[in-house]
Amino acid sequence: MFRTVAGRRPPNVVEIASRLSFFTVLLDVGGWALDTFVIPPTALRELRGQLGWAGAVQQTVLSAGALAVVSAALLLCAFWMRQGRNWARMTLIALGALYLLFVLTDLNMNMNRLDLSVIYRYLPELCTAAIAALLLLPASHSYFSPAEPAG
Secondary structure (H helix, E strand, O other): OOOOHHHOOOOHHHHHHHHHHHHHHHHHHHHHHHHHHHOOOOHHHHHHHHHHHHHHHHHHHHHHHHHHHHHHHHHHHHHHHHOOOHHHHHHHHHHHHHHHHHHHHHHHHOOOOOOHHHHHHHHHHHHHHHHHHHHOOHHHHHHHOOOOOOO
């Protein structure tokens, strides 16, 4: 399915981080769809009340486009990371750190309402932080280190 650099097969932690990236994108897209169209008060309804129908549709399309760009970037980084590219690994680690910082600061501001919605709202960010943690493990680090010349 994937071709790796120098024919090396990635270790399990890199495989797990790669698959977790795909799962994170699914969670992000699913959460966006639920917030926008399903869970009351829906974002589309609130936007329609503030901006009118045309403004709400325009803002929803813009939001979907931004989500598509961010999701594609995450998937491409995961793909390149799995192939052994260290810069993609570092990008995912930085992204995981930023997402974890976002969760911590946002939770600190919204501590008055801790319920089940907190889990589904922050699960993609927590998964991205878990990807970063996996990519910092020694097995992962050795995969991205340059191979020592034999002999």
